[in-house]
Amino acid sequence: MKSSYKQRIAWRLTWVTALIISAVFVLIYMVADFTLIRNIDRELQLETEKHKDQIFLVRGEIRFLHKDEWEEMEHTQLQLNPIFIEIVDLNGVSMDRSPNLGSQHLLFTPEKAQTQDAWTLKIGDQTVRQQQIPLINDGQTEGYLLVATSFQDADELLTNLRNVLFVLYPMILISLFLTMRYLAGKSMEPILEIISIANQINQKNLNERVPDSNLNDEIGQLTHSINRLLDRLEQALIREKQFTSDASHELRTPLSVLRGTLEVLIRKPRTAEEYQEKIQTALKSIDKMTSIIDQLLALARVESTGKLVHEEVELIAFVEELVDQKKLEFDRVIHFNSQVGFPIYVKTHEKSLKMILENLLQNAVKYSSSDTSVVVEVGMRSLEPYIQVIDQGCGIEEENLEKIFDPFFRTQDALQNPVPGTGLGLAIVKKLCQESGIKISVSSILSRGSVFRLDFPKQS
Template sequence: MMKLDFKNRIALYYLMATSVISILAFVFIYFMVKDTMYDSLDHSLSYEARKHLSEIAVVADTIYFTHKKEWEETEHREVQINPVFLQLMDTEGQIMDKSPNLKEDHLVMNHAFSGDTHYNTQLKDRPIRQTQIDIKQEGTVKGYIVAAIPIESSLMVLSNLSRTLLGLFPLTMVMLFLISRYLAGKSIRPISAIIHTTGRITKNNLGERVPLPTQKDELYDLSTSINGLLNRIEEALEREKQFTSDASHELRTPLSTLRGTLEILVRKERNISEYEENIRKSLVEVDRMSEIVEQLLFLARNGQASDPSLQQTVALAVLVDEVLSRQHKAIKAKQLRISMESNSWGNFEVPYYYGSVILENILGNAIKYSHMDGRVVIELNGDPAGCYCLVTDQGVGIKAEDLDHIYYPFFRSDYLKHKQIKGLGLGLSIARKAALAIGAKITIDSELGNWTAVRVSFDQKVS
């Protein structure tokens, strides 16, 4: 089959369907007209035959018409003006009498038909419609009255109708094809716009989107789906770009430190203790780079918790205890007092992986930025909307103007005043990314120099 574009294929399929319907309609029209015509002829023919049946006399073996004035009527005298031909015959087929308009001609009775049956035959090579009715006397068939009517004009009507329909069919098909092709082209115009737009989109202009049709139909859904796909692609490329930029920026310092340390080692021969000290410094920088890469990779991942391995849940109180046990060394170093207030909401189930990431960073920051001998209060509670974990520390606090920026990667509030506190400025970015993945919400309030309170809210649908 020849290759056609989508518009022409739609038009062709529509044409095939309509051609079948048109053929059926034309055939129906033809036979309907034909049946109507023959019904009208047969009704007129039967009427004439039965009307004259009452004007027949049967004497012995002779049959004749009794009312000769009937032959004076125009329809019996004039052959050219819709005449009705009548003929009387005995049971042997002998002609007993006939209408004057037959002149020297006669009708041929077909014995294969009986009763009031109508059929086509010819009179002097001219088509006629004929019927024959039994002439009975006291229940005995004495002969037949044969009636006929010319059907040349009727057959000409049928012939003209068939030629008209046959000529109209291809013309109709051509018009239907052109109309359906135009309508198909108009219908798929949004698809052409989609093709044009998507063909124009590259990595340099991923922000462009497919225009949405005005009507919310299948094409609207297709455009929406394509735009959603473009959004995900753009987000993935942005994460890749951000990861590359952040990795290049953040790894430069530890790599420079590591390079400087190694250059010192190879400049001249040193004693064992100096080698060990510089190797330890190098290992610290390697660990720092590993931490940076691990955290950047987490930020670069897709923020959807669709992986089945991430669907495991755990009680919130159990998860908090687990995180605190991992932070035991840091808690002990600062001699902090940890108090946890919990009730039945502590049994609220939260996603283990993402919940662990969130609380690890939130509690880690609370411990890291608390003053020596300070206190960290952890409250597990809930409301009809869900459960929340409120972590309040007695630490350095956050400046009010920095609260809008604390989720930015590598942002550290008032960094120069507490340079001794190690960190990358990625903790809250990671916590927020994990919260978005499971539909949780993080809110932070703080008073500079006194305290910081972080509330992590888990909706009911999270569990």
């Protein structure tokens, strides 16, 4: 069974802390070991230097500067830090030693004779630190002085320190894990509260929100993010309901006309002219439904399309060619105007840009009288290319400027003066612009016309 997030946090923090504590304990032990050995070696070095100036080997004979030194209490009795001394010849054979060695001998190591480094060894049941130096007479080495001091107390101290650290280590880790788990649980309480509230929000009460903690920490940011997500979901659901309602209404109208026309035809025999008239009415209803369905499919394709592949397009030539095509198709005056005298290259999805401009031009032609012209302008401002579609039509009320991009939205003027269309063209334009990274904006004055502007990202 997978552990909870609280448990995983506690384990991770405990493992990290365990590594840190182990490193600290090892460092403590190493510092203690180094300090004790350094102090003992310093005392040993002082003792060695003192005896080195008092003991000589002359042609295999030991001579003392102060013979009575060997009778001192420190060499005849066991003390807190006794000093052990032994003199050996070149082959390591003992020539003399301090009385406190008894029957024991210090260890002669030829390879350490020149380095004069101290090392730890066992003499009987006692641990000592030993150093050996050569005894030189007239430039010749005639033997070695071995000096050692007890390391027993220091060794016991280091052993006790190691044992204490080994015992403390698991105890600290267990206490740390329990503490971490408790603190992790307390830290998780605000998140668990958010989860509980979020689980109670569904489609029926999507207007509810997670209580704002008014904190600027990560919990506050999480609350803000969830509430913003719920805002977007609520708006999307409202738009979906509105879209479904509008689509049903738009399709129901031509279906009702079609059904009514066919019911009239079958009530009684009709003349050929009446049949032809009613069939024409039915075909118009079918054409309208076909147009709505085509636009709905186009909008669905745009919304389901993944990331569009952008390619380089020369904007002036592209727009001018499209304008020439639409002049013939719409049989209207459409002027092309370039504000720059050099090519403008943009990275965009060519088919999407073509569909955007076709819809904008179609709207411009539909909502303006036949004796007025439409202008398509291409230019660049601050390295940002733009296209403007300018008409001299009826214009749009200021409060409707944002709504015109909603599916099936029609202005009051369009409803009163029926204009062919489904109300989906600008919704498709808006969606294509979002997918292509193009910013679309509109400005309009009633009875004077509208300007739709496409701004492309800054070109490097």
